[in-house]
Amino acid sequence: MKILVINGPNINFLGIREKSVYGNEDYDYLLNMIATKAEESGNEIEVFQSNHEGAIIDRIQDSYFDGTEGIVINPGAYTHYSYAIRDALASITVPKVEIHISDITKREDFRKISVTAPVCDRQIYGKGLKGYIEAIDFVLDKKK
Numbered sequence: 729m730k731i732l733v734i735n736g737p738n739i740n741f742l743g744i745r746e747k748s749v750y751g752n753e754d755y756d757y758l759l760n761m762i763a764t765k766a767e768e769s770g771n772e773i774e775v776f777q778s779n780h781e782g783a784i785i786d787r788i789q790d791s792y793f794d795g796t797e798g799i800v801i802n803p804g805a806y807t808h809y810s811y812a813i814r815d816a817l818a819s820i821t822v823p824k825v826e827i828h829i830s831d832i833t834k835r836e837d838f839r840k841i842s843v844t845a846p847v848c849d850r851q852i853y854g855k856g857l858k859g860y861i862e863a864i865d866f867v868l869d870k871k872k
Contacts, residue, residue, distance in 0.1 A: 730750040731867055732796045733762060733860065736784055736804030736813075742829075742857075749830050751856055758857050759802045761858045765861055769868065781810055788816040798867030800860065805831075818847040823870040825863035828853035 738745060743754030759775055766773035774796075776787050784806070789797060799822060806813050807826070817824055824847070831854030832839040845851040850866055852859045 729771045729797050729868060729871055730795050731766075731771060731773045731798045731800065731864060732787070733773060733775045733864070734784060734787060734799065734801040734803075735775065736802060736806050737779040739802055740777050740779070749835075751829070753857055758860065761857060762860060762864070765864055768832050769864075771868065774865065778825040781806060781812060785812055788813070788820060791822075792820055793866055796822060797822075797867045797871055798822050800827055800867060801844070801848070802827045802829070802860075803844050804857070807844050809840055811843055811844060814844045814847055819845055823867045824848040825866050826851045827859050827863045829856055829859065830854060 740755045742750055742751055742758060751786065762773055762775055778784050801817070801824065803810065803813055803826065807828070826842065826845050826848045834852065842851065849870065852863050855862060
């Protein structure tokens with residue numbers, strides 16, 4: 729199975745930004761964790777990260793044509809206001825999971841609103857980086 733993991737703005741700054749919120753592990757740690765999951769599960773998992781809304785939309789649209797069978801996305805701050813990313817996700821009919829490292833329900837009011845979650849099959853938050861593995865497992869189970 730081919731799964732695409734998309735990380736939005738500032739996710740590449742894990743281990744640098746707001747360690748009390750996002751933890752001490754850096755972005756390479758997350759990439760290695762996902763690569764290990766891919767190897768152990770025998771699936772192809774591509775990770776894409778961009779700080780640019782248009783690049784994220786382009787990658788979502790490309791997934792329609794490249795055989796992607798599931799998407800895990802952490803849209804970062806775009807979660808709360810990017811109707812363009814929401815519309816791109818709505819166009820793709822594969823299983824989709826929105827993931828957030830922190831518990832967005834216990835943070836600033838604006839973080840409690842997700843415009844992208846309604847077009848995803850599930851939303852996972854507050855489980856740290858392990859939430860990515862849970863999201864991947866959900867996609868894998870959904871395709872069985």
